[in-house]
Amino acid sequence: MREYKPKGDVQAKAYYSDRFWVAPQLPTFSVDSDEIFAEQSKKINENFEVIKEYIQTGHLVVEVKAEDNKDAVAFFKDELGYNFLMEIAAVDFLEKRGVFEIVYEMLSTTTKKRARIKCCLRENQALESVNDHFRMADWSEREMYDLSGVKINNHPYLKRIIMPDDWQGHPLRKDYPMIGDEAAQWYEVDKIFGKEYRDVIGPENRDQARVDRFDTQRYSKIKHEVPKGAEFSDTKTDFGDYQEKDGVFLVTKLKKEDSVQLKERR
Amino acid sequence: MKQQVNRLQPFFENVSFDRDDNHMVVNFGPQHPSAHGQLRLILELEGEEVIKATPDVGYLHRGMEKMGENMMYNEFLPTTDRMDYIASTSNNHSFALAVEKLINVEAPRRAKIIRVMLLEINRIISHLFWIATHALDVGAMTIFLYAFREREFVMDLMEDYCGARLTHSAIRIGGVPQDLPEGFIESMDKFIKQFPIDIKDYEDLLDKNRIWKMRLEDVGVIDQEMAQSWGVSGPALRATGFQWDLRKESPYEVYDEIDFDVPFTDSCDSFGRYKLYMNEMRQSIKIMAQCIPLYEASEAGVMAHAPEYISASKEEIMTQNYALMQHFVLVTQGMRPPVGEVYSATESPKGELGFYINSQGDPYPYRLKVRAPSFWHTGLLQDLLPGHQLADVVTIIGNLNIVFGEIDR
Amino acid sequence: MAQHKVNYAAEGGLPVVLTTVDKLVQWGRSNSVWALTYGLACCAIEMMAAGASRYDFDRFGTIFRASPRQADIMVVAGTLTKKHAEFIRRLYDQMAEPKWVISMGSCANTGGMFNTYATVQGVDRIIPVDIYLPGCAPRPETLQFALMMLQKQIRRESAFRALKPKRLV
Numbered sequence: 001m002r003e004y005k006p007k008g009d010v011q012a013k014a015y016y017s018d019r020f021w022v023a024p025q026l027p028t029f030s031v032d033s034d035e036i037f038a039e040q041s042k043k044i045n046e047n048f049e050v051i052k053e054y055i056q057t058g059h060l061v062v063e064v065k066a067e068d069n070k071d072a073v074a075f076f077k078d079e080l081g082y083n084f085l086m087e088i089a090a091v092d093f094l095e096k097r098g099v100f101e102i103v104y105e106m107l108s109t110t111t112k113k114r115a116r117i118k119c120c121l122r123e124n125q126a127l128e129s130v131n132d133h134f135r136m137a138d139w140s141e142r143e144m145y146d147l148s149g150v151k152i153n154n155h156p157y158l159k160r161i162i163m164p165d166d167w168q169g170h171p172l173r174k175d176y177p178m179i180g181d182e183a184a185q186w187y188e189v190d191k192i193f194g195k196e197y198r199d200v201i202g203p204e205n206r207d208q209a210r211v212d213r214f215d216t217q218r219y220s221k222i223k224h225e226v227p228k229g230a231e232f233s234d235t236k237t238d239f240g241d242y243q244e245k246d247g248v249f250l251v252t253k254l255k256k257e258d259s260v261q262l263k264e265r266r
Numbered sequence: 267m268k269q270q271v272n273r274l275q276p277f278f279e280n281v282s283f284d285r286d287d288n289h290m291v292v293n294f295g296p297q298h299p300s301a302h303g304q305l306r307l308i309l310e311l312e313g314e315e316v317i318k319a320t321p322d323v324g325y326l327h328r329g330m331e332k333m334g335e336n337m338m339y340n341e342f343l344p345t346t347d348r349m350d351y352i353a354s355t356s357n358n359h360s361f362a363l364a365v366e367k368l369i370n371v372e373a374p375r376r377a378k379i380i381r382v383m384l385l386e387i388n389r390i391i392s393h394l395f396w397i398a399t400h401a402l403d404v405g406a407m408t409i410f411l412y413a414f415r416e417r418e419f420v421m422d423l424m425e426d427y428c429g430a431r432l433t434h435s436a437i438r439i440g441g442v443p444q445d446l447p448e449g450f451i452e453s454m455d456k457f458i459k460q461f462p463i464d465i466k467d468y469e470d471l472l473d474k475n476r477i478w479k480m481r482l483e484d485v486g487v488i489d490q491e492m493a494q495s496w497g498v499s500g501p502a503l504r505a506t507g508f509q510w511d512l513r514k515e516s517p518y519e520v521y522d523e524i525d526f527d528v529p530f531t532d533s534c535d536s537f538g539r540y541k542l543y544m545n546e547m548r549q550s551i552k553i554m555a556q557c558i559p560l561y562e563a564s565e566a567g568v569m570a571h572a573p574e575y576i577s578a579s580k581e582e583i584m585t586q587n588y589a590l591m592q593h594f595v596l597v598t599q600g601m602r603p604p605v606g607e608v609y610s611a612t613e614s615p616k617g618e619l620g621f622y623i624n625s626q627g628d629p630y631p632y633r634l635k636v637r638a639p640s641f642w643h644t645g646l647l648q649d650l651l652p653g654h655q656l657a658d659v660v661t662i663i664g665n666l667n668i669v670f671g672e673i674d675r
Numbered sequence: 676m677a678q679h680k681v682n683y684a685a686e687g688g689l690p691v692v693l694t695t696v697d698k699l700v701q702w703g704r705s706n707s708v709w710a711l712t713y714g715l716a717c718c719a720i721e722m723m724a725a726g727a728s729r730y731d732f733d734r735f736g737t738i739f740r741a742s743p744r745q746a747d748i749m750v751v752a753g754t755l756t757k758k759h760a761e762f763i764r765r766l767y768d769q770m771a772e773p774k775w776v777i778s779m780g781s782c783a784n785t786g787g788m789f790n791t792y793a794t795v796q797g798v799d800r801i802i803p804v805d806i807y808l809p810g811c812a813p814r815p816e817t818l819q820f821a822l823m824m825l826q827k828q829i830r831r832e833s834a835f836r837a838l839k840p841k842r843l844v
Contacts (some may be wrong), residue, residue, distance in 0.1 A: 012336040014599055014629050023627025026368065026606025057367055057608050083494050086611070089635040091624050105609055105622065105637070109508070112515050116609065136497035139645035147331075162324035162674060163793070164758045171332055171792055178329070178336045180792025188760035188795050194273050204796040205785070243827065249702055274765055296762055299712050299741040303719075304759060325759045326716055329791030345788065348754075351717035351812075395720070398727075414727035431724075432717055432812045671716055674756075 008095035009174040028054040028061075036111055040080050048072055052118075060115040066102070069119050070128040073104055077133055082106035082115055085130070088140040090148040092174045094123055100150055102127060126151040147172040166191075179206050289317060292656075296325045300403040300660045303670030305644065307663075311656060319651035319659075321644050327674040334634035338600030339365050340439060342634075347433040349636065350672040353392035355384045355424075356614040357672075358437040363518060364610035364621035365439045369603045371572045376564040377441035378519040383454070383557045384427065384436050385519075386550040390461070391420050392615035392667075393543050393550075397468060400540075400664035404481050409471055416464050419457060426450055440576040441569035451558055458555050465547055472540070482537040486650060486662040489534055496649070497642045500617025501546065502666060505539040507532030512613040524556050536665040575601040600629030609637075616640055616667055638672035700834040704747070704773065705826040706736040711746035711770065713763070715753030718780040718812045722752040725815035735822055743769040748825065749802075750818070754782035755795040767802045775829070777821055778804045781811045 031041040031053050037060045041053055044062060048071070052063040064072045076082040087105040094100070097120075104117040121127055129152050130137045141152045142161040149170035152158055160167065168183040169176055179185065189201050247253040295306035304325035310318040330349065334342050346357040359381055366373065373381070398413035421431050426447055428436040436442065472478045488498060490506045503510055511528040513521040529545035531538040570576055577596050578589035605627045611620035617639025624633040643666045651659060710732075714722055726732040726739055740746045743766045755763060767776070778798050781787030784807045786796035798804060805828065806821050 011632075012630050014602075016599060021602075023602065024604040026604045026608070026625075028606075056606060057610075059609060061607075084497055086497055086618065087609070087620060087622060087635065087637040089622050089633065091633040101624075103607075103622065103635075105620070109510055109515075114609070114611075116607070134497070135492075135495040135649065136642045136645065139642060143641075160324075161322075162327045164324070171329060176332075176792070178332050178791055184757070184792045187757045188801060191761055192274060192764050192801060201800055204800075206790060206796065208790060243823075244830070248705075248830065251706065274761060274768075296759060297713065297766060304715060325756060325762075326754065327756055327758065327793045328716075328754050328789045329793040332791055333789070348717055348788075351720060399723075411728045414724065415729065418724070418729045431814060432721060 006095070007175060010177045011174055012178075026056060028056045031055060031060065034060075036113060040115075043079060044072075044075070047075055058114070060113065061118060062115065063118040063120070066119040066121045066125060066127065069102065069104070069117070070130050070133070072117050072119075073106075073130045074133050076106050076115060076117065080108070080115075081110050082108040082113075084109065085134040085136055086114075088130075088137060088144060090121075090144045090150050090172075092148060092172065093120075095174055098123060100148065102144075102150070104130075121150065124151075126153045128153050129155040131156060146170070149173060288312060294659070296322070300664065302399065302663060302668055304674075305663065305668070305670065307647070307651075307659070309651070309656070309659065314655050314657075316651045316654050316656060316659065319648050321647045323641075323644055323670070323673050325674065326670040330675040331634055331636065334631055336630060338629045339603070339631065340596075340600065342631075343437075343439065344433070344435045347435055348671055349638065349675060350392075350614060350616060350619070350640075350669050351432060352395050352669055353388035353615045354432065354434045355388040355436050356392075356612065356619060358435055359385055360610065360612040360614065360619045361621050362437050362439045363612060364608055364623050365603065366570075367610050368606065368608045368623055368625055369439075369572070369575045369601065371440050371570045371575060373441045373519075373570050374565075374567045375520070376445070376561065376566060377568040377570075379557050379561045379564055380442045380446060380568065381437060382519050382521065382524070383446075383554055383561070384424070384434075384442075386553045386557075387420055387423055387454075388434075389550045389615045390547055391417060391424070393547050394420065396543060396615075396667045397540075400661075400667075401472065401478075403660050403664040404478065406472065406475070406478060409468060412464070412467060412471075416461065419460075423450070423454055423457060426453065438569070440572060443568070445566065445568055446561070451561070454554060455558065458551050461551055462548065465544055469544060479537065481657070481661050482535065482540060482665070484535050484537075485654065485658045486536045486665055487534045488646070488650065492646070492649065496646045498617070498646065499639050500613070500615070500667075501539055501542045502617065502643060504528065504530040505532075505542050506534050512611055512618060516611075518612060520557075520560065521553075523560070524553050526553050526556075536661055539665055575603070602627055602629055611637070614639065616669065616672070617643070619672075636672070636675055638675065640666075640668040640670075640673045643668050644673055697832075697834045698830075701830050701832060705829040708736060708747045708775070708822070708826065708829070709738050709740045709745060711743055711749045711766070712739045712741055713749050713751050713766070715751065715755060715759070716780075716782065718752035718783070721812045721815055722750055722779065722818060725818045730815040730819065732819070732822075735819070735826070737822060743767075744771060746770055747773065748775045748777060750777045750779055751783045751798050751802075751804075752779040754780075754787070754789055755798050755801070756793050757795055758793070760795050760801050763798065764801050775805045775825060776802055777806045777808065777818075777825065779808045779818060779821075780813055781809065783807075784809065787811055 032038045034055060037055060044050060048064050048068050050062060054061055084107040086107050089103045091101040099120040099122055102119050102121055106115045127150055129141055141155055144150045145152055145158055146160040146162050147170055169181055185204055186198055189198055243253060290311045292309045292311055294309055295301045296304045306322040308320040309316050330345060333345055343358060343361060346361045347354040349357045394413045394417040398410045401409040424434060425431055428434045488502060488506055490508060493503050493506045509528055509530045514528050526549045529542050531542055573592055577593040582589040583593045603625045605625060607624045609620055609622045611618045619639060620637030622635040623631050626632040724730060778784050782789060783798045786794050806825055808817050808821050810817055
């Protein structure tokens with residue numbers, strides 16, 4: 001019987017885990033432990049429904065509802081003085097919890113503090129674009145749409161950015177294998193030569209540990225290339241010298257004994 | 267087997283049949299000598315003026331974030347080299363720092379000092395490369411040859427330390443792989459003495475050069491509002507009059523002990539950025555010079571001691587049974603950091619390089635997102651280029667110092 | 676009217692060099708291989724270093740050209756991604772015969788460390804390659820050596836390269 005492998009999450013897994021292993025947690029602190037954050041948190045709570053808030057590795061982490069994302073980013077920008085939106089990332093928790101976690105990394109250059117706005121997005125729920133407040137979201141959200149398949153509402157130009165337009169699938173989802181699905185593996189052959197050429201080119205060699213015992217012999221020797229599949233003639237190629245024995249017309253023959261070794265680089 | 271004719275059809279992007287205006291669409295890239303990699307720009311021109319620019323990236327997308335999810339933390343470190351391949355060590359460092367923050371390990375003092383030295387060496391390599399290629403694009407060939415000559419000397423320093431010219435992997439999680447080799451300090455000292463003279467040479471060639479000034483002054487003006495909106499960082503941000511350098515504002519390693527200035531200007535244009543890069547190289551030299559006495563005063567030991575996460579030194583592995591077992595487990599199964607999220611940002615030569623790691627307690631990161639500064643510097647082009655002349659496009663692309671390894675990842 | 680019988684073959688007879696067309700043509704080709712700057716990723720930096728001050732590629736007669744029409748060899752320096760694959764084939768087709776390809780670096784050879792969905796696993800799936808350079812990234816010296824080996828190969832070839840069967844994989 002073939003071993004069952006879950007298809008929803010094909011990320012690499014540890015091949016052995018101790019049954020009694022309990023993963024430690026990165027310490028989190030309450031927002032009151034930092035003066036600036038405590039004050040900001042009070043303001044946030046007045047305006048938004050906060051699901052979770054804590055401080056982790058010096059960042060204020062606030063989880064809001066997915067519908068509030070645009071307002072929250074605007075609030076952080078206008079009221080709390082976080083003038084830079086540094087990064088938007090989507091984390092795929094579809095298999096585990098059925099949601100995407102969207103992370104907004106914000107930076108305030110006045111207080112030198114960083115905050116992270118998080119929201120959980122259901123699979124078919126669309127996210128509101130924050131492009132009106134930060135132009136950088138234009139590209140970030142396109143990237144998110146392209147690689148994770150998060151749908152964005154009111155985006156000025158929602159189009160694949162990293163992958164080609166005719167690509168199938170969203171590579172950063174957990175159900176997408178690292179080496180790609182079939183469409184991905186034949187993408188360039190199909191596009192350039194056509195599907196019927198697949199047999200000629202052959203499948204990709206994805207086995208990193210593959211050892212071909214002819215590897216050391218079967219590279220085409222200079223001037224002795226043969227068509228694929230033909231026998232390799234046993235010829236000797238002199239790799240030792242850069243030039244032919246009797247030299248090349250008008251080209252100075254390199255003599256090893258004439259070369260000088262420098263003591264110091266210059 | 268005889269080769270078959272391929273199926274690629276000619277494309278007519280620059281010919282549009284249904285237009286009644288005089289606009290022309292020019293496709294720039296993805297393989298263009300002054301596109302600094304694989305940037306494709308679709309420019310709409312009216313005469314020589316750019317009306318609309320649409321950057322198209324992704325031609326160097328190698329799936330690094332996906333690789334990060336499928337590789338153990340230590341395995342992934344050499345991959346970060348290939349992101350910003352002009353200053354590899356800054357990527358290694360940023361990733362290592364993020365993981366160190368996650369596992370709460372601090373590198374020993376000597377390792378920190380060596381890191382600062384290597385980072386500044388990398389900054390100089392990157393900036394030299396920048397001035398070389400940027401000047402070449404704008405039409406100053408001489409500076410290219412000069413800057414590459416000096417760049418080779420800096421690369422020699424790097425090569426003395428780690429053996430590689432380009433992809434260094436010179437920083438490990440928890441420290442650096444080895445102490446400085448013999449004679450490194452002397453050759454670095456020699457370089458520190460020589461290099462300011464070389465910078466002076468470049469400035470003599472460029473500062474009063476009429477063509478250089480005409481092509482850079484008032485070209486590519488990024489104002490403060492635009493910079494904040496687009497998440498611009500690094501020299502491009504500092505050229506808007508914003509004195510923001512993560513080495514000063516949230517110091518990591520030993521930057522808080524070192525006395526250096528953050529050069530900034532409020533000219534906002536390409537020429538201001540050029541002056542800024544020159545001054546940054548001078549500051550890097552200053553930092554490197556200050557690292558030498560710090561290094562000499564520090565104690566030996568370059569890797570942190572954290573048996574849960576980091577292998578012991580080679581001598582211990584070879585002599586002690588427990589160290590060998592622990593090394594075996596860490597290599598085959600990988601370290602298991604705590605559950606949590608971490609975002610750590612460092613000042614790379616291009617700007618704020620951040621790593622967001624979401625760990626679920628597995629040896630593989632659950633999500634690894636790289637905040638590469640060049641990504642938004644490229645996105646900025648669509649707001650920045652309209653209104654400029656076609657010839658300025660090359661200046662602006664070169665001037666923003668974008669590297670496609672980190673844009674597409 | 677020849678009064679004397681001249682021994683042409685003897686030394687110092689006439690200023691004539693006897694050679695074959697193959698040798699003459701390929702001598703010319705091998706000493707002026709112009710390269711297409713096909714910088715894709717990290718290796719492009721090393722390719723530039725090979726062309727710059729310390730390594731000086733020009734002395735081999737190799738000048739980097741930005742146009743495929745003027746180039747004889749294509750140095751594929753860096754990772755070829757699936758999105759870019761189409762363009763490398765286009766540019767290869769645009770190059771005039773005779774043309775050679777150097778695949779520089781592990782990524783161009785086999786996909787290298789990038790065993791992912793987005794990377795072409797070896798540029799030889801798209802275009803025929805003459806010389807593979809190992810290394811990640813190969814040093815400029817490696818590229819120089821490869822070029823010299825290619826020159827040697829060119830000198831041995833027949834001038835009528837169209838007759839030679841070319842294979843893709």
